Amino acid sequence: MKFISSFIKDLYQGITQIYLHQNVFYVGGLAAMCMALSFSFEFLWNISLGILALLAFIMLIQLVLLFFTHIHVSAKRKLPEVLSLGETQSIGITISNESVLKLAISLTETLPYQLGIRNSTHDLTLASKATKHIDYKIRPTVRGVYTFGNNFIFIRTSFPLIERRLTQICDESIDVYPSIIQMKKFELYASKRLTNDEGVKKTRRLGHGAEFEQIKQYVPGDDPRTINWKASARTGHVMTNHYHEEKSQPVYQILDTSRSMKMPFNDLTLLDHSINSALALSNIILKKGDKTGLISFDKGVNTFLDANNSSYQLKLMLRNLYAQKESTHEANYELLFYSTRKYITKRSFCILYTNFESIYALQRVMAQLTAISKRHLLLVVLFENTELTEFSQKPAKALHDIYDQTLAKKVSREKALIHSELERHGIMNISVTTETLTADVINKYLEVKSRGAI
Secondary structure, eight states: OHHHHHHHHHHHHHHHTEEEOHHHHHHHHHHHHHHHHTTTOTHHHHHHHHHHHHHHHHHHHHHHHHHSSOOOEEEEEEOOSSEETTOOEEEEEEEEEOSSSOEEEEEEEOOOGGGOOOOOEEEEEEOTTEEEEEEEEEOOOSOEEEEEOOEEEEEEOSSOSEEEEEEEOOOEEEEEESOHHHHHHHHHHHHHHHSOOTTOOOOOOEEEEEEEEEEEEOOTTSOGGGBOHHHHHHHSSOEEEEEEOOSOOEEEEEEEOSGGGOOEETTEEHHHHHHHHHHHHHHHHHHTTOEEEEEEESSSEEEEEEEEOSTTHHHHHHHHHHTOOOOSSOOOHHHHHHHHHHHOOSOOEEEEEOOOOSHHHHHHHHHHHHHHHHHSEEEEEEEOOHHHHHHHTSOOOSHHHHHHHHHHHHHHHHHHHHHHHHHHTTOEEEEEOTTTHHHHHHHHHHHHHHTTOO
16 A cells, blocks of 8 residues: 555656756647648658657657656756845756766746746756756845745756656755945045055044043143142142043944935935945944944834944944834934934034935924934935936926926925035035945945044
């Protein structure tokens, strides 16, 4: 009974592996045409029967070769440790033919659904005991876990009429993180910017930071608030405390994860572009010896990572940035202000990634932005709508084009008013495109750092 059950199971599996090649239908169509014409030309009837007999004979031979000889074909995929968001990366796959036959092979992969690729097939011919390596490119545009599924290998012989499908069970997962490739690229870029430029002389800047330097005798011009009365009483001279500017300044990157940041550019949302930039800038901040932290908010504060410059801080930033999600809610700037006042007790450099589409939207939150800028050095990063700008500059071909371009120019004018309003309130701001975002933000940070503004 077990033998019969096993035989039926193997027979069923063998039948499900059989596929007819398109050549069968071409040859069958030729035979059918000969049969149809045989009503007028009788000799074609015997030719059509000969074609069908030859077809059946070749199919039988290929059936024996594909199912009753030693067939072993395997595919091994090579994945990187992680994938970088928005970057084009290579995936490798090695196909080996350990069979005694030369085979034509079609490999169909089950790719992650996030890639949106519905047909990934590689066609090749492999001799017996041969191996071939294939590389192809993918560009992930969504953070998360990407799962590569089973491989379906279709094998066939010369002039194929029958194909055999082999299923290779695979379940490989890989995480798509914020762009580590971009981070490393800008690390090289910033390393050049961090070197001493010609004509730039380093000077020691005195300040009132928390890092104590030394006690010196009072000289005219010293701040009376720094007098050390105990040291003065002990020495008989007026002594003052001297502080030097702190080297490790806290820099917080604030991500607006509200619905205004869901606008897509180059297949990534504004939030994803901001996340990639925040990771690259965090690496530069740590290289400069400053402390980096993270805040994300929409209707509430979702993430607060205290600024630190420990060796583990970049990994914490990477994990927190990986977990960010776009929201459908409006941004609550009042709660953001209260959170910064409560948790950021020391004056810091705050970089806010956000998007205001109208002057009215900015004016609603201007009070909160002004309040934050009084306690901290605030930089607002605003995105240009490059597609709208390009559209407004195209020549109008119809009346409705004039109307649409007028609206587009109105939006561009709103952006200019937004920058003017921020500058009027003394708030630093920069306008960036998604292509120049990371470079512009890093340059602004290095500029602010070199001026000693933080």
